[in-house]
Amino acid sequence: xxxxxxxxxxxxxxxxxxxxxxxxxxxxxxxxxxxxxxxxxxxxxxxxxxxxxxxxxxxxxxxxxxxxxxxxxxxxxxxxxxxxxxxxxxxxxxxxxxxxxxxxxxxxxxxxxxxxxxxxxxxxxxxxxxxxxxxxxxxxxxxxxxxxxxxxxxxxxxxxxxxxxxxxxxxxxxxxxxxxxxxxxxxxxxxxxxxxxxxxxxxxxxxxxxxxxxxxxxxxxxxxxxxxxxxxxxxxxxxxxxxxxxxxxxxxxxxxxxxxxxxxxxxxxxxxxxxxxxx
Numbered sequence: 688x689x690x691x692x693x694x695x696x697x698x699x700x701x702x703x704x705x706x707x708x709x710x711x712x713x714x715x716x717x718x719x720x721x722x723x724x725x726x727x728x729x730x731x732x733x734x735x736x737x738x739x740x741x742x743x744x745x746x747x748x749x750x751x752x753x754x755x756x757x758x759x760x761x762x763x764x765x766x767x768x769x770x771x772x773x774x775x776x777x778x779x780x781x782x783x784x785x786x787x788x789x790x791x792x793x794x795x796x797x798x799x800x801x802x803x804x805x806x807x808x809x810x811x812x813x814x815x816x817x818x819x820x821x822x823x824x825x826x827x828x829x830x831x832x833x834x835x836x837x838x839x840x841x842x843x844x845x846x847x848x849x850x851x852x853x854x855x856x857x858x859x860x861x862x863x864x865x866x867x868x869x870x871x872x873x874x875x876x877x878x879x880x881x882x883x884x885x886x887x888x889x890x891x892x893x894x895x896x897x898x899x900x901x902x903x904x905x906x907x908x909x910x911x912x913x914x915x916x917x918x919x920x921x922x923x924x925x926x927x928x929x930x931x932x933x934x935x936x937x938x939x940x941x942x943x944x945x946x947x948x949x950x951x952x953x954x955x956x957x958x959x960x961x962x963x964x965x966x
Contacts, residue, residue, distance in 0.1 A: 747777035750877035757810020762836035870905035883917035
């Protein structure tokens, strides 16, 4: 599947990409500098990262660390995308996995916005940087400013999904929350999420197979909470690793400067919310 290619800052992006090899499988840009976030102007600072195509596909399919896969749950600006069939399939699978995971965390009836807030929040769940250094309302800001872009990403998946019905007159989506429906969703989760669920549920020494454990979880009233904990466990480990890598690659001075700006951004968000509450 080809992700939507959105236009903006094309001249700047072309100049940046000129410094990279020409045989890129995928290049994309993201963040408040390109997409609006309610209440926040875009930064003057650009960060970049490079990974192998194999590492990218692994994370898209299995959510080994949810770092790149999580970025691609949200609208991004696709700059380059080649015809690599395995990559195309992995990009499509990643979006479907995000929808399935959000379904398991949502109640039987929910709005489209609530769905996208769950999806956008997956890669922030468990990230310690959301406690120190980020505006607490970041996820809602991302969704509220980009509803059309989220719809562009997920509309086809929702229309093709037999487990959800859109009640347009009510503005709600209704989901099959039966144990059978949840079991099918659990079986379709990325491998790393299933492994995290097994780690949380299976008692020491039992060593039950994954299917047996997921069948049990499908009937558990706290199924959504278990999914939340499982995703958080993946993201927590990844966020600590990425922060350590950031210090090593960017240097302490740049890291402190960037973190200071993040803290200032968080403070502005807190101050704005306090002002709205007071009014």
